[in-house]
Amino acid sequence: MSKTKKPPYSSPRPAVSEGSRTSLAQELHSLIVGYCLKANDGDAALYESEDIEKFLEGLAVARNPNILLECSANGCSHFFDALHLPFAKDTQCDEDLRVAKAEVLFDLLVNACYDVMKNGGVQAMEKFGHAYADILIKPNVDNYTLMHEALSSKNKGLYDTVVSELRELHEATDGKGHKYISDAEYAEQFTFKTMNGLTPLDNAVRSNNPQLIKAFTADLREALSPEAYRDALLKSYQLEKRPLLQRELLAASGHSHTKPSHPRT
Numbered sequence: 001m002s003k004t005k006k007p008p009y010s011s012p013r014p015a016v017s018e019g020s021r022t023s024l025a026q027e028l029h030s031l032i033v034g035y036c037l038k039a040n041d042g043d044a045a046l047y048e049s050e051d052i053e054k055f056l057e058g059l060a061v062a063r064n065p066n067i068l069l070e071c072s073a074n075g076c077s078h079f080f081d082a083l084h085l086p087f088a089k090d091t092q093c094d095e096d097l098r099v100a101k102a103e104v105l106f107d108l109l110v111n112a113c114y115d116v117m118k119n120g121g122v123q124a125m126e127k128f129g130h131a132y133a134d135i136l137i138k139p140n141v142d143n144y145t146l147m148h149e150a151l152s153s154k155n156k157g158l159y160d161t162v163v164s165e166l167r168e169l170h171e172a173t174d175g176k177g178h179k180y181i182s183d184a185e186y187a188e189q190f191t192f193k194t195m196n197g198l199t200p201l202d203n204a205v206r207s208n209n210p211q212l213i214k215a216f217t218a219d220l221r222e223a224l225s226p227e228a229y230r231d232a233l234l235k236s237y238q239l240e241k242r243p244l245l246q247r248e249l250l251a252a253s254g255h256s257h258t259k260p261s262h263p264r265t
Contacts (some may be wrong), residue, residue: 056115148203
């Protein structure tokens with residue numbers, strides 16, 4: 001599903017919604033859950049998101065965009081739901097359809113946010129861009145981020161979809177020249193630890209998907225300084241002695257045949 005994107009608009013960062021969702025936000029959540037639970041075979045299920053699309057269109061008409069940014073009591077946004085719920089145990093879909101549904105939901109929500117920024121009043125256009133960026137990088141109560149969720153899918157395409165949106169908001173600036181996602185915030189998305197101490201690199205490695213691991217390490221290298229990149233590789237290698245990590249670590253250290261050294265004690 002292609003996205004017709006418009007540039008975000010400038011604003012100071014407003015507070016995002018916390019705690020339990022309002023009734024309208026809960027209604028959107030219920031629609032997402034219902035869509036994920038449908039067990040239709042093949043591509044047919046992808047065309048059954050009409051109820052969600054109509055609901056999102058209604059939010060735009062009603063000028064009630066904050067519904068899109070509300071979080072549950074455990075800090076999960078609708079974007080978390082889009083990436084997580086298709087992979088829930090009670091979802092009766094094969095793996096390809098789970099991924100496809102996650103991509104459909106994520107795109108619907110992203111497009112709805114850009115529609116708000118395009119069609120909203122001046123106040124909405126000034127505030128919503130930064131609030132939207134905030135919700136994409138905000139961790140839940142378990143310190144899981146959207147980056148963690150995307151990597152947990154073990155699917156490179158879904159990861160690419162999420163990181164592309166983060167990268168776009170990192171590269172874009174508002175009318176005052178402020179980035180929607182700062183350099184530090186963007187880099188942190190690639191190193192943020194969960195409550196269990198797992199980094200996005202750890203999740204990527206545990207996916208056992210060589211394409212996903214390769215894509216993530218390339219993005220990690222681009223986001224961090226050389227020293228921080230080597231440090232991230234070494235810490236993950238100490239947990240998971242994977243040959244791919246060892247090769248990346250050797251290359252980052254400027255060696256080709258020696259084993260990675262142990263950290264100093």
